Amino acid sequence: MPEGWCSSLFPVYIEYARVAVLLSCLTLAGYRDVKSREVSDRLWIVMGLAGGVLLLLGDSSAGLLALLTDALVVFFVLEHFVTWEDYLQSGENLPLVIEVGIYIMVVAFVTYGYLDHSGIVTSQVLAIVATVIISRALFEARLLYGGADAKALMASAVVLPLLAAPFPFLVTSPGYVQSTLLSIMPLPITMLIDGAILTLFIPLGIFAYNLRRGYHEFPEAFFLYEIPTEELPRKFVWLRKPLPEGDEDVETAEDDRELRKSEARRLKDLGIDRVYVTPQLPMVAALAAGAVLAVLVGNVLFLLM
Secondary structure (H helix, E strand, C coil): CCCCHHHHHHHHHHHHHHHHHHHHHHHHHHHHHHHHCCCCHHHHHHHHHHHHHHHHHHCCCCCHHHHHHHHHHHHHHHHHHCCHHHHHCCCCHHHHHHHHHHHHHHHHHHHHHHHCCCCCCCHHHHHHHHHHHHHHHHHHCCCCCCHHHHHHHHHHHHHCCCCCCCCCCCCCCCHHHHHHHHHHCCHHHHHHHHHHHHHCHHHHHHHHHHHHCCCCCCCHHHCCEEEEHHHHHHCCEEEEECCCCCCCCCCCHHHHHHHHHHHHHHHHHCCCCEEEEEECCCHHHHHHHHHHHHHHHCCHHHHHC
16 A cells, blocks of 8 residues: 555545534434434534544644644533533523633634634634534524524534535535535535525425315415314424414423423313414424535535525
């Protein structure tokens, strides 16, 4: 074998290991999301730690400061999977102050390192930090409804921040523009776009289901379908017709299940035997499918355009 073959193949093996970790962890998370609409933070911690090890291995020849920077951004991601209130035994103010302080410290350090052109802030580091900020912003804006959705994006950023050669596997054209786009756009954002495109097929499925049952009100037939009231507690759905009583927010899948149970009892007491609902989308499962698409074909939205 030629001299240096091992060192030349090492980065490729790291990329394949990253893809393997990404897809296996997201597949497990997607399965749990479909089954229970809850994903344990332990999975995100394991995923983040595995991604951190691979990130450090990939940058093992970059120098101590670069490795410390990598470790910093890995910590930046992992701290989102820790419930600070449980450890600090305090109210809301102190955990919030700590988290805001971490954000300021990391963003300031990464910005300074990037502008300093010292080389310790790589494009991967920028992609990880950008993903955390975007994910947190989408969650706070309620565009990502569940905390698991944002955590999935953050953990994925550590495992595979950017999609580089030899990926994507199947589609390499339109070559230069697609590869340039993937080299600057964080992979989790590509995953989110691809997963969101897949969810556009759900209204079509609901519409086909309703057509077979003779319900074709527009546009409700694309989003609502009818179920017996007694099935409400067993389905991952939002009650739409009639609307639920009150405006109670739920934080966990168990809270949501209890709310659906109470609504089912109330409606049965009113003599309402059938209700119209809209499905609760398992977004982590959509992100898992989006990750597969991202690795195989890149940015689907760009390809469609």
